[in-house]
Amino acid sequence: MVKIGIIGGSGLDNPEILKDPQTxxxxxxxxxxxxxLLAGRIGGIETVILARHGRQHQFSPTEINNRANVAALKKAGVTHILATTACGSLRQEIDRGHLVVLD
Incomplete structure (x- = not known):
């Protein structure tokens, strides 16, 4: 069974995004x-959301315990992780608003 983990920013902290949310x-x-972790369902799919910078955005990028974040999602039974981020690019052809998928 698939269980999605989402590591994201403050935009994913909307309580209405999940059905039957549990902390x-x-x-x-x-x-x-x-x-x-905020667990529930999105579109019928079991989903767990983690706020990368903390619920109050209290952690700077260098303070984030990435290993603990991934381990926590694994402990919650997550099988796939989707990590979102907002950042810049050093390549001119990648502009604001462009979606980049790493392979």
Whole structure:
């Protein structure tokens, strides 16, 4: 069974995005993740959301415990991770608003 983990920014903190939301507190061998996990369903698919910079956006990029974040999602039974980010590019052909998929 597929269970999606989403690591995202403050835009994913909308409580209406998930059906039947539940807050999960998880501790990992790497410490605590950036935020509690928000579990529920999106379009009928089990989904777990983690706020990369914390629920109050309290962590700068260098303070994020990425290993704990991924380990927390794994502990919650996540099988696939979708990580979103907003950042710039050094390539002129990649402009604001462009979607980039890493392979």
């Amino acid at each position: 999960l507190e998880v501790e990992t061998e790497y410490g605590k993740p950036s935020s509690s």
